Amino acid sequence: xxxxxxxxxxxxxxxxxxxxxxxxxxxxxxxxxxxxxxxxxxxxxxxxxxxxxxxxxxxxxxxxxxxxxxxxxxxxxxxxxxxxxxxxxxxxxxxxxxxxxxxxxxxxxxxxxxxxxxxxxxxxxxxxxxxxxxxxxxxxxxxxxxxxxxxxxxxxxxxxxxxxxxxxxxxxxxxxxxxxxxxxxxxxxxxxxxxxxxxxxxxxxxxxxxxxxxxxxxxxxxxxxxxxxxxxxxxxxxxxxxxxxxxxxxxxxxxxxxxxxxxxxxxxxxxxxxxxxxxxxxxxxxxxxxxxxxxxxxxxxxxxxxxxxxxxxxxxxxxxxxxxxxxxxxxxxxxxxxxxxxxxxxxxxxxxxxxxxxxxxxxxxxxxxxxxxxxxxxxxxxxxxxxxxxxxxxxxxxxxxxxxxxxxxxxxxxxxxxxxxxxxxxxxxxxxxxxxxxxxxxxxxxxxxxxxxxxxxxxxxxxxxxxxxxxxxxxxxxxxxxxxxxxxxxxxxxxxxxxxxxxxxxxxxxxxxxxxxxxxxxxxxxxxxxxxxxxxxxxxxxxxxxxxxxxxxxxxxxxxxxxxxxxxxxxxxxxxxxxxxxxxxxxxxxxxxxx
Numbered sequence: 001x002x003x004x005x006x007x008x009x010x011x012x013x014x015x016x017x018x019x020x021x022x023x024x025x026x027x028x029x030x031x032x033x034x035x036x037x038x039x040x041x042x043x044x045x046x047x048x049x050x051x052x053x054x055x056x057x058x059x060x061x062x063x064x065x066x067x068x069x070x071x072x073x074x075x076x077x078x079x080x081x082x083x084x085x086x087x088x089x090x091x092x093x094x095x096x097x098x099x100x101x102x103x104x105x106x107x108x109x110x111x112x113x114x115x116x117x118x119x120x121x122x123x124x125x126x127x128x129x130x131x132x133x134x135x136x137x138x139x140x141x142x143x144x145x146x147x148x149x150x151x152x153x154x155x156x157x158x159x160x161x162x163x164x165x166x167x168x169x170x171x172x173x174x175x176x177x178x179x180x181x182x183x184x185x186x187x188x189x190x191x192x193x194x195x196x197x198x199x200x201x202x203x204x205x206x207x208x209x210x211x212x213x214x215x216x217x218x219x220x221x222x223x224x225x226x227x228x229x230x231x232x233x234x235x236x237x238x239x240x241x242x243x244x245x246x247x248x249x250x251x252x253x254x255x256x257x258x259x260x261x262x263x264x265x266x267x268x269x270x271x272x273x274x275x276x277x278x279x280x281x282x283x284x285x286x287x288x289x290x291x292x293x294x295x296x297x298x299x300x301x302x303x304x305x306x307x308x309x310x311x312x313x314x315x316x317x318x319x320x321x322x323x324x325x326x327x328x329x330x331x332x333x334x335x336x337x338x339x340x341x342x343x344x345x346x347x348x349x350x351x352x353x354x355x356x357x358x359x360x361x362x363x364x365x366x367x368x369x370x371x372x373x374x375x376x377x378x379x380x381x382x383x384x385x386x387x388x389x390x391x392x393x394x395x396x397x398x399x400x401x402x403x404x405x406x407x408x409x410x411x412x413x414x415x416x417x418x419x420x421x422x423x424x425x426x427x428x429x430x431x432x433x434x435x436x437x438x439x440x441x442x443x444x445x446x447x448x449x450x451x452x453x454x455x456x457x458x459x460x461x462x463x464x465x466x467x468x469x470x471x472x473x474x475x476x477x478x479x480x481x482x483x484x485x486x487x488x489x490x491x492x493x494x495x496x497x498x499x500x501x502x503x504x505x506x507x508x509x510x511x512x513x514x515x516x517x518x519x520x521x522x523x524x525x526x527x528x529x530x531x532x533x534x535x536x537x538x539x540x541x542x543x544x545x546x547x548x549x550x551x552x553x554x555x556x557x558x559x560x561x562x563x564x565x566x567x568x569x570x571x572x573x574x575x576x577x578x579x580x581x582x583x584x585x586x587x588x589x590x591x592x593x594x595x
Contacts, residue, residue, distance in 0.1 A: 019042045068448060
């Protein structure tokens, strides 16, 4: 059922077994997965089904340099569905190496391995509507498909791994009806302001009686209209994203007075995004063929190959995980002469911020630039018109949207788009600022930093790729090594990938939650989402967020509802058992760039 917090009498106390905070990918997955558990579940969401200016303003905060990291109210949506309402839909799992402690990557290593997530990834793929769990060419296609670069073979790089694309699925809209008809009490416009610690072991599990950890006793909730009420539950789950999770923990004093789970000053530290950029020129004119576009799988899902640095090469080079894609020239430079790219540049005023930063950078538009781009469009009017039509039909109107811009240069000269792991850094962190929001909660200050190892990862991977292309005889990669750090920070921290602020680990001295996503210092408080990732890997985080939420749901069933109904924590019939992704393939070669 879906309720509104403004209708709940002020001063009320709501009792529940499980209180989930945040209705994004993690929170909605948890709610659906617990529907048939017999547990009384409350799901609190700050917003409603649509964007609301005053609610979104609760996310405002500060950053030292907006060129390096966007302000905290960007790339996040405080409403039903959370940031899945604006995501690009790119899905891929983490790699086995991402879970390993690596001596050359500081603070690396998870307390779980890929095997612990494998039972949940296939279901996560279904929930995200990304089709089958098949992330290699060999497993995803039962017929031959075009090679990315014909004749390219390398012991360092593979082109056979895939990224798959969701519709992209807005979790709030896609699962609204199931939530409305189900037993979970979804309460919109309910803002968690503080969590209270109770007495040691109270309402928690037996481990805390021995360890002296205080369980959470109550969640204090307020609305922007002035209502205030309390939720008392056996267990609480923060599923509010990498930034807001740290904010809520720090804003709740806890037993130490430094914030919940923050006895050792770890909450908010090790903050990661991804390192990404566009650089150089890949010349594949000598290759027999090259294809950097999308393939459509049998179930109608867009898939795309990447250049992925193999694990053995990562270890040899002592660098982080790295992938790259063949890419079009920079849109903002009219020197590319492309009517399609210029048409997209002229559409800049209507492109959302989250996409515009990656498409155009922060350089301001000028009249001269606009006129040169207009000239490109006029000279290539038929191509530009066809592009706009495909953009309208295959992006705006299609149920399964064409994922991103694909421009096929006749001379087979591409720029290289890269996306890489960021090393955990104890000094990259989020803290509470001096100002408060409309509800009296301190705002965030986000101080994102990168390390020397991050630069070395890009430098090492690019040099290896240039060598591999040259050795294969199919092409070349030319770039200026002196510009690597400039290019990898041109767009700053990568978009909405807020990772690691409540990291998972075995030792409370350098982690916030344990392998079950349970806060070390609170017997009945859990965290769901990318905040718990100890390392970022190269993969976009949403698929793993959903898989971890399913794993957490299974754990909550075991602890709080001992009679389990499934091995993957999923509610049968509530997350479309056997549901195939919508079969809406769209043919074409251009569309909006994804975040």
